Amino acid sequence: MSKKVAVLVAGSWGTALASVLADNEHEVMLWSRNAQQVAQMNEDHRNEKYLPGVDLSPRIHATTSMEDAVRGACAILIVAPSSAMREVTRELKLYRDPASLVIHATKGFETESLKRMSIVIAEELDCDASQIVALSGPSHAEEVVRRCPTTVVVASADLAAAEEAQDLFINSFFRVYTNPDVLGVELSGALKNIIALGAGLSDGLGYGDNAKAALLTRGLAEIARLGLEMGANPMTFAGLAGVGDLVVTCTSQHSRNWRAGSMIGKGQTVETVLQEMGMVVEGIRTTKAAYALAREYNVVMPITDQLYQVLFENKAGKQAVEALMGRVRTHEIEEIAQTQKEDWLRN
Template structure:
């Protein structure tokens, strides 16, 4: 059945999802705060800045009016920077009906509260059902119909299945998962590890180093996630190790690109300015560092990333300190009240 979908956010990911949804027959209204972006999408039928060369189907309409975007929508898809989620959800709340399904496609943790984005949305829109859509999914590839697989997660399995039905296509496969905590944390925390992978590349290190970062990184993500109520097995899936692999290894990853620049000697601000896109891993690293302290979880890679990003620690020294930590046994203890 064809549906009416509202996309809140017209960046690369919002545009890619709009294209994908339109191709399977849905009517899409995409909201942007920027008039020039709306005009470009409606008139040029291309997002020249974010997805050059990709045609936007006629079934996608862009608007500056958020009420117009969500009027008559069967689902609202939020694809905006994580730190703007609360303000936008608050603004939208007065326009939506009870039981509306809101899809969170952003990946991050609210810096001021440490809340997952679905929790932020639910605080501001208690009348809605929230689904998190996450997994290894670069916008540049989704927009070009490269086969991609993601997870729709929700405490309400019927809501997740509804979104699964809407998004499924021969080029975009969707699984469901009831562990929204794990799916969101996997999608958010991998950005911090991807920054580290980029720093490693910028320092001139090799595949051995990156493999170690990814492997020990997913161990850290899992430790923190389980302490927050997530299921361990979620981090072995698409939203965990799957998303971590693609974000740490691809030049599509803005987090990895920013990390490369930092490893090459640029300051954090210089790196973010050069990437010219929101680097979610920066605020996520800070949030993860604070959560780890609060939960008393040992996260050595995250700690060193925090020190490099915010305390101007030398990146090479951070790597040396990681390598020379106290000796450990690799096998994690089964008693999850003890974190090694």
């Protein structure tokens, strides 16, 4: 049955998800503050800045009015950058029907508060965070709009809410699983962007596949280490939102975070990279948040530490890699190794 769904905002990922919803015969209202972008989408059915050369469904209608976008919508999908999430949801509160389902597909933290996106949204909408659904997983917008086979996860503490979101999106090329571990899914989606920056940095330095494989593997260990300390389900990190998203973001030409890291590895400054890309690179903000979280939870995150120094303390990329390679020897599986040591000491 066709339903009205509002999508906030009209970046590449928001537009791609709007296309999935339109393919499922839903009426989609895509909101943007940019009047020129809205006019182009309505007149030419294109979003050339973010998805050049892609024809959009006539079921997608763009608007600069958030009130028009959300009026009568059964669900609201928020795909704002993490830095704008609080501002967008604060405006949304003025027009949202409390009965509408709220889904977000943003991978990041609020840098100042270190809060996850579902928490920020719940605070601004005055609702329980358990009512928010998080959509994540290995999914590049450039492939989703071309209907390439893609599999994602929707996470919510409320199974009925997760299944409602699942029903909205699932189709023959966009498969959707549910997961109750919102914390793990949101952490995975945000933190993998840090490792993607590192993978790009390594590639930019010309270090090859061995180095990148090590970064992915040890990066996943870092993500899981922090996630477990915060209370996430360890199985989430082995799933779509964890290792799945990590692999695609660290190895694909479509990944903004990988591209940014590669450009930095080739000698460009962070400021120059951001200006040249002209798009949000969530991994840079996330590195700052993860650096603070690691200290708050007393978790060792060496890759994050070194990237923080590269991004915010002008450390050379080559020196960061040398620092990682020169760390004191340790065991690969830290928890098991620690247990074995305790057993040896007792015996």
